[in-house]
Amino acid sequence: MKAYYYEKEGQKVGPLSKAELKGKVSKDTLVWKDGLENWIVASQLPELKDLFQKEPPPLPSSEHESNDEIGSVKRNALLLFGFTIVMGIMEYFEWENNKFYGFMIMATVITTYYVLKYIKKYLNNVLNYTATNKDLNILIATSIILGVAFKFINKYESETSSLNLSENVTVVFWFILIIAFFMNLYYYFRLGKKLSKIGNEVASRFSKFAYTTLIGFVAIVVLSIMLENESTIILTTIVSAIPLLYLIIGFNNSKEQVRFV
Known part of the structure; x- marks a missing residue:
């Protein structure tokens, strides 16, 4: 299902399927899909996390x-x-x-x-x-x-x-x-x-x-x-x-x- 959009150099790209996003977005790329109020970075969508290289998450930042x-x-x-x-x-x-x-x-x-x-x-x-x-x-x-x-x-x-x-x-x-x-x-x-x-x-x-x-x-x-x-x-x-x-x-x-x- 082509449900995703992502931001590239200030332009909106999509709609694309999850498979089509692979190689096009990083964890910091802004994405949007139906149901989201605002654009968010791709790593905030749980279903997209497997698109990124497997590596330990950063250590928690203290206040x-x-x-x-x-x-x-x-x-x-x-x-x-x-x-x-x-x-x-x-x-x-x-x-x-x-x-x-x-x-x-x-x-x-x-x-x-x-x-x-x-x-x-x-x-x-x-x-x-x-x-x-x-x-x-x-x-x-x-x-x-x-x-x-x-x-x-x-x-x-x-x-x-x-x-x-x-x-x-x-x-x-x-x-x-x-x-x-x-x-x-x-x-x-x-x-x-x-x-x-x-x-x-x-x-x-x-x-x-x-x-x-x-x-x-x-x-x-x-x-x-x-x-x-x-x-x-x-x-x-x-x-x-x-x-x-x-x-x-x-x-x-x-x-x-x-x-x-």
Whole structure:
């Protein structure tokens, strides 16, 4: 009986029989069949477990481990929130040439790395969910590229005439920057979409963080084009900080753990 659907690269595939699913789905693949309210990972359907390689299940995750991972996400998100506000204040008063501003940019890049790293660790270690690993790895890489490029642009903005960069180098630099920007947007969208289907409170907050970060990036670009005054800096700082609130608040009462085994 062709009763199953599965998700592949954001598209619905099916209906298929159980036999036809073999080799097409892993334990982390999102599936759906009649009677299910939401999409779930394939390993949650008892009748599909024999499709996967026989191996011992992961050891049970303790509540202590869960709290440690969430605490690491919150601490780094709080640091990133603070760095964002401080950088906004420095930009408002035009202190970008201060050495401390360069330090703040690098601190922001590093902290962004740790936020995404601990989100990945929570999903892997607590929920045993690995389907977003590629998305998070690419987001880490593109975030570093954008952060370093942002530092370069701010540091040399008033010295472009003395850099003597060739036209080809300039074109390559902006090409890489634009590609990294759009990849960042795309993979934040993918991350938000995947996590929104899990049915876990913590994963849902990670999903909202991903979506609001995506929207925030677009809003910042639009604001920067439309407005060219002090209010732009205030607005873009607020927009940049809002997504982090999903990671800073709201976890205290979250005891829910769903293991995908």
